[in-house]
Amino acid sequence: MNASSFVSPPQLLALARELELPSCVCEQLVQTAVPALLDACAAQCMALTAPDTAFPAWKHLEAQFSGRDPDGMQILALYLAAACRTREKYRMMCIPDEIFRDTMGCFSRFLREAKARSGRFIFDRAFWAWRHLACRLFRLGTLEFEYRAAGADEPLPSGIGPGTPVLSVHIPSDARLSDDALPGSYGQADEFFALHGPALCKSGMPRAVLCGTWLLSPALRALLSPDSGISRFGRDYNIYAADTDSESFYLWLFGGKKPLALLPRQTSLQRAVAAHLEQGGYIGSGYGIKK
Structure with a gap:
């Protein structure tokens, strides 16, 4: 199977527009997301959609396009191709399409953030967004929740050792940290992982919800x-370490x-x-x- 056998350039561009990527970026993708690119990177596109292979797939693409993709548009095209495949996985697991759109909304957000920093629309978050494609990270309400194993090189609370399955909370730049949005997001995460955890959490259900961020300083x-x-966000956490x-x-x-x-x-x-x-x-x- 090659990449264009499960996603065509028109499908990829339709997703880009559905996710409200800037119109000028969509125009660039018309020139970039060609069958030759999708076919050449088919294996890595598919690898991006699986938790065990997504990280090495990103590293492979990073090395392959180093110095050849200054605005990140080729990588963005491949990530969107992978997202089309991820959408099919969501549907097979009966995960609502609204959650897919909210989760994959990261792409338009990352582009806007880059524009604010640099004055240009560039995609420089491939190192992070593979988590979204691999069904490891989901936006559930205002927050993002990543299923992962606790690391040996990070501060951990008492009772949580390296390798323990946990949820990591991430705060998108457009998150609403309000009295209704925060409890709603945690409640949605509880329901989501209770329903979909058996299929998603291959190392066991998460035993704790952790967060490392400057917002908890x-x-x-x-x-x-x-x-x-x-302050509202911080009140939901017991701080166990600081950097x-x-x-x-x-x-x-x-x-x-x-x-x-x-x-x-x-x-x-x-x-x-x-x-x-x-x-x-x-x-x-x-x-x-x-x-």
Whole structure:
């Protein structure tokens, strides 16, 4: 089987438009998503849709297109081809199409984020999006939930050892951290994995819900009002570790690391964090287990 035998360029482009990719990106895909590309990368496209082979498939494509795909449009075309196949897997497992569209909405979001950072629509999140294609990560309401094995190289809470099946929570940039959206998302995840877990969770049902993010940084508590969305999110977790050296917050809060004097100060949080850093403070990140 080759890639074009289960997805044609028109199918791929229809999905791109359904997922509301920017029109200029869709126009680029018309030129990029040609049968020759899909056929040449058929095996890797299919490998992206399976949990055990998706990561090496991404690494293979990364090496294959290194220096040849500066805007990431060829990789994006292949990921969308794989997403068409993933949709069929969703349907075989009776996972609602709404969840597919919400999960694969990552592609338009990643493109918008890149445009905000660089001024151009580029696809630079292939290292992350293979999880969505492999039925490892699902957007359920406002949050994303990734089924995985706890790692030996990460902080873990008491009672959770390396290899333990867990759910990792990820917070998309467009997540609503409101009093109704957060409980709704966790409730949807409970129902989803109770129903689909036996088919999806090959290493056993998840034993804990973990999250590692700058949003759980203990240093943020003094900078936030109790009714802020980040505070609401944090109240659902017991913090068991912190990384004071993490600089991931620069990307998500400021669009990237810059000299202190050049940090954007358009929001109250940006202003509070910038002032905190100027006073010698740190942000870092925190690790929490859901209560």
